Amino acid sequence: MTNVTFISGLKEIGGTFVRVETDGAVCLFDFGFAVAARIDPAVRLRAESLAADYARLGMLPREPGIYEPAAAAALGVAPYAGAGKPVFFFISHMHIDHMGGLDMLDPGVPVYMSAESLTLYRRLVAQGDITMRGHDRCIGVPYGGQFTVEDITVEVLPIDHDCIGAAGCRIRTPAGTLVYTGDYRFHGFHPERTRAFAEACRGADLLITEGVTVSNGDVDMLSLSEPTEPDRTEYTLLEEFAALAREEPGLLVVNYYERNVERVWRHIDNFAAAGRTLVLDARLADYVAAFYPQARLHVYGPTIHGRPLRPEWQVVNRSALLADPTGYVLQLDYADSYELLDLVPCVSRYLHADGAPLGAYDASYAKLLELLKAIGVPYDYRSLGGHASPYYLRWMADTIAPRILVPLHSFRPEQVASARAGCRILPQAGQTITL
Structure with missing residues (x-):
């Protein structure tokens, strides 16, 4: 049975x-x-x-x-x-x-x-x-x-x-x-x-x-018949983000879904090739390090929140981003959105890459859009699914x-x-x- x-x-x-x-x-x-x-x-x-x-x-x-x-x-x-x-x-x-x-x-x-x-x-x-x-x-x-x-x-x-x-x-x-x-x-x-x-x-x-x-x-x-052209893929997203890294005149802020660890890891080298350093919060850095211990990670100081840091991680503070916005991409969790208030002068674009809030069904999604509108930060939805x-x-x-x-x-x-x-x-x- x-x-x-x-x-x-x-x-x-x-x-x-x-x-x-x-x-x-x-x-x-x-x-x-x-x-x-x-x-x-x-x-x-x-x-x-x-x-x-x-x-x-x-x-x-x-x-x-x-x-x-x-x-x-x-x-x-x-x-x-x-x-x-x-x-x-x-x-x-x-x-x-x-x-x-x-x-x-x-x-x-x-x-x-x-x-x-x-x-x-x-x-x-x-x-x-x-x-x-x-x-x-x-x-x-x-x-x-x-x-x-x-x-x-x-x-x-x-x-x-x-x-x-x-x-x-x-x-x-x-x-x-x-x-x-x-x-x-x-x-x-x-x-x-x-x-x-x-x-x-x-x-x-x-x-x-x-x-x-x-x-x-x-x-x-x-x-249905097989598509003649492939859908947007993770490799397409790499190309799109590399292009933005080269073209945008200021700091890029990206909101990843933290459990998609491989995407974040691949984007580290992808941004580096485009001349920018991806800076993570300490929580996401911990996830990446668990799977890719060889990765050279940079962590954003204002979002450490008392979390332990590994000695090989390099801490990047707000002053570094303000001084050289085209040299960095900042990964920012929604919970740390108010950090944008001090970065507005140098932020060029906010990239929403499947991170939380995940979509309009989440009450926080409308609040995120309203926040970005209020401070004048362009919003760019780059979901892949x-x-x-x-x-x-x-x-x-x-x-x-x-x-x-x-x-x-x-x-x-x-x-x-x-x-x-x-x-x-x-x-x-x-x-x-x-x-």
Whole structure:
């Protein structure tokens, strides 16, 4: 017996949560926040009941066998200690809508992820970029490696996304093989990873795939042909930023998404070749150093905020930027936006490169635009995104050609289609498929 139950994240972007249960064990994935807009930073969190609070808000599932006793009792479900068989998680990557709930799990629950994701997660914990506490029982698996819990074997496969460490998985059970893509794209630094993932997973019994890019607007996926020109890629963005570095008459300020560590690392050399030094805040410098210890990093003094610095990092203060604005690019987190008030005379352009606030759905986005308008700093939106275009969503499903196709992680999953899949199922919340 293998039962696959689809619990949340089915018709929204975020909160994907699926249970795979066999006679021997329970595998769960992912564990991020659904309906995250219900969080208001003005509301004080109750650490002693946070897991139950988030579950009652619908942000986390009311799943038995994963929470500590107090949270489980508040939710009316069995605690982790009361699970009847081994329970474990697989986390595809370190975006909050896929991993934000790790803080709320019972400390004993084993959580598997790629080795690179574990490196990033440990730095997120060290930098306080989590909600409540770190989850100590996380296990990193090298790309291509696998692990077995009772009668479930999970193979961790690399895939390209705008978050370092991203992975999909192939799950083998006595009744069949399941594939979960996580989030993926073909326009990043490593499209070959995504293609290899599809090739490796050919013939799966069940394919569970994301469908973010068909969420808005009508798409007839079966009629799409391969684009004659490639989409904008991470390499395109490198070229665009290098051109701006050479042409702009003043300081460039850039807002990166900090978990896209490889982008930041590549931009260091890219800007250097254009005659500018990329200056990071101490938090992002810590993430880059964790993966690229050979990188020569410069850190902006006013945004250190008491964080520890490595002796090899060079601190750059505000006076240096004001004295030589064309020699630098400043990475500035939204939380440090008021630093712009002292840099206005030399700032040439503000580049929003997928950093927070991520878009108009975030209340802070309008405030960022208003701030920049008020101080007269030109705004330049250079988003690239981390999700495959509709044609390539179909390419993934066509290549794997599963017996059953289940699209989710989309406002309109019904638009994901493949003529090569045996059938497509659009499950309702709580629906179970038995292999």
